[in-house]
Amino acid sequence: MVDEAKHGPDVTPQPVRERRPGSVVAVVVLVWLQVVTNAFLGWLLLQIAQEDASHGREVPGLVYVTGYVSLIAAVLLAVCAVLLITRRSIWPRYAVIGFQLLSIGLWGLGLVQAGEIDISGVPPVIPVIVLILLAREEMEDWYDGSPHKR
Secondary structure: OHHHHHHOOOOOOOOOOOOOOHHHHHHHHHHHHHHHHHHHHHHHHHHHHHHHHHOOOOOOHHHHHHHHHHHHHHHHHHHHHHHHHHOOOOHHHHHHHHHHHHHHHHHHHHHHHHOOOOOOOOOOHHHHHHHHHHOOHHHHHHHOOOHHHO
16 A cells, blocks of 8 residues: 555556457458358258259259359358457468359359350459459458467
8 A cells, every 4th residue: 555655556458459450350241241141042942942953953963063152152151250250260261262253263263164155144343342352452461360460
């Protein structure tokens, strides 16, 4: 008590919290949009395949594979979206970047397989935006795993 009177109250400095970049929120919102879209389209594909099969029509196995892969992708993206907003580890960022590159690649493969350039296929606008946002320097700094940057 005597020491406090001489030197003032013992005040420990509070750690400074860094402000989360707005790009993080934008990426998470876009990834959740992809989660909802993938889950719905995967479910829809499986429902259509089941309906066709119940009416005796032959359903290619690729339809089922695509439906289940879409559902699995939705779950993985949901996990990454939660980790992107709650933790500052680097692997969810890389996982989302990999998924976006895969989406763009599959879209390009679909164009090549179609044999002609057709604008009816939905261009990968969201994956491109997510890639651009995740490639920004502020995002690299935010998700850098090294402790000296935190």
